[in-house]
Amino acid sequence: MQTVRARGISKYFGDVVALDGVDLDVAPGQIHGLVGPNGAGKTTLLGLLLGLAAADEGTLEILGAPAPAAPGGVAGFVDGPGLYPSLTARQNLAALARLRGRDARTAGIDDVLGQVGLTDVADDRVRGFSLGMRQRLGLAAALLTAPRLLVLDEPSNGLDPAGKKHVHTVLHRLADEGTTVVLSSHRMDDLEALCAEVTILATGRVVFSGPLGKLAAESRELEYRLRTPDPDAARGIAAGTPGLHLCDDAARHAGDALVVRAPVPALDDLVARLVRAGIAVRELAPVVSPLEAAFLALTEHQESSR
Template sequence: MDTTSAVRARGIGKWFGEVIALDGVDLDVAPGQIHGLVGPNGAGKTTLLGLLLGLAVPDEGGLEVLGTPVGRALAVPEGVAGFVDGPGLYPSLTARQNLAALAALRGTGTDAIDDVLEQVGLTDVAADRVRGFSLGMRQRLGLAAALLTRPRLLVLDEPANGLDPAGKKHVHGVLTRLAADGATVVLSSHRMDDLEALCSEVTILATGRVVFSGPLSKLSTENRELDYRLRTSDPEAARELVAGAPGVRLLDEPGARQDGDVLVVRTLVPALDELVARLVRAGIGVRELAPVVSPLEAAFLALTEQEGATR
């Protein structure tokens, strides 16, 4: 196997009784990459993350983590950290005490505690008991606990759960800096905007199978129609122009128009580019142009629905 990969899986299978959680999964994640796992509930994301953390082992196939073959539970190499199904914390202890207890269990020093609390934005509540923390604060404390180990591979299950805008900013900053420093991050999320902002590559799972894996750029909308919100300086003139534009369909069905100034059009990217050029030539200002559904979400829906239909 290629030891230059932070994660390399070939033909991974995992089942629980008669339930097939993973079915022939291949995965390659390069060092310094933020890699997203996407899929509907029950697709196998959490199971795969658990394998990367050494909480279980595959029933078939081969798995390497940081260049080390993983053949038994809790056998992942040093440098792997993270959580699945939420971080395990002591509610009766403070944030700082939780991190100190974890450092003691691992036999490491406590010098980094203040630093990781600052990184995740919890310095002001370091002396507060965790039982009073919100979901987002507990997620950030779980991330701080993982950072104590200075991980080379960070595995996170829904780290954006419960985050307010400030918490989201802290978490995004931490993950981006880790990747810039050469660490690898594998995370699952239902938040498509987070994945698009953070990830260089994604893997989409459906019913335990990989239906797509690769750079976000490969999920191009060049060959898939999308709906776009279009707001212009002259809605009526824009409506007339859109009606005559080749390859562009104006949507007027219920719910398509958000308000009187917004048009919703369905088209491919090349035709959309030509539409914008026509609007500019006509002296109509384009004030907003955005997908109604993000390209990643559109691809996710199309691929998972297709996989479900073949089962």
């Protein structure tokens, strides 16, 4: 049984097609990332998983039953967590626990505050919390319910490196324990650190869904930045290397670096030629990560085909 199984989901806001025939499968214990340009439909899709709205078309099953999921099975937030500003972090969690009929003293509040790294500010009013602290408190609130599916909209938004580490650790541990996580992010590094599988949305449609490794492998020829002590000689050698294209517009030709586009075998050839000519290679690296390149290629194609 999949934790999430969506088939042909569409969602309209007036004339706007927010989701257009979306399929999604997420297996138990997976951390699945949603990525896509602004307005692609990520928040809309996460809202459907949380039961905040219903799809106009298609079928959506969560935890083996038609959406919306039964209370307690799913937790999370979109567009920032709902919190009481005049209460402290601890009081917010206690209020939530009581709303759900639990005894605030035994609900595990200190534990979840510790997990997200908010122990030191547990008794501060949420009014004074930064964006990153609110995000972490929202995650703590979701953890209180021990959900089987956790849904988070841009959970890394506003997090400092320490906060991010807390959140990543918590999400990996939850997934290890069998909780399924679906999250959105604009950060490729986050997705690479967290998710085995991603779904890329562009203008409401799925343009890729599957393992991250497959996405990088599908990416086209990449652009690489080459730095050598002798850029003029290196340029001449690059120009004479078969299968390699010099991207020599002035904007990207900064200092001793030049940009080339090539498949990997042509790059190998270039490095061999440079070394044979006695030119050292200081750096040869993708201009953007393979994942980001694949993302840009897939979403640009979608925009231009509309």
